[in-house]
Amino acid sequence: MAKRFIQLAEVAEILDISSAQAYALVRSGDLPAIKVGGRGQWRVEISELEVYIQRMYSETRTFVDAHPLGSSTDGAPS
Numbered sequence: 001m002a003k004r005f006i007q008l009a010e011v012a013e014i015l016d017i018s019s020a021q022a023y024a025l026v027r028s029g030d031l032p033a034i035k036v037g038g039r040g041q042w043r044v045e046i047s048e049l050e051v052y053i054q055r056m057y058s059e060t061r062t063f064v065d066a067h068p069l070g071s072s073t074d075g076a077p078s
Helices: 008-015 020-030 046-066
Strands: 006-007 034-036 041-044
Touching: 006 008, 006 046, 008 020, 008 041, 008 046, 020 041, 041 046
Parallel strands: none
Antiparallel strands: 006 041, 034 041
């Protein structure tokens, strides 16, 4: 049976970010999660992580469309 929920450490590994960044995504509400157990361990539903990833692809596409190559507002050095 496939796992439904994963720990923040696994989220961090999948997204190649730090555990602190994964925690910040959850605390900000950007990535929906639940707290379980007596110690309140965070868990992220795999389907919610996939929704988040797709949303980031969409937002990135929108950003790239609005800031074509060569634009001085794309964050890249001139």
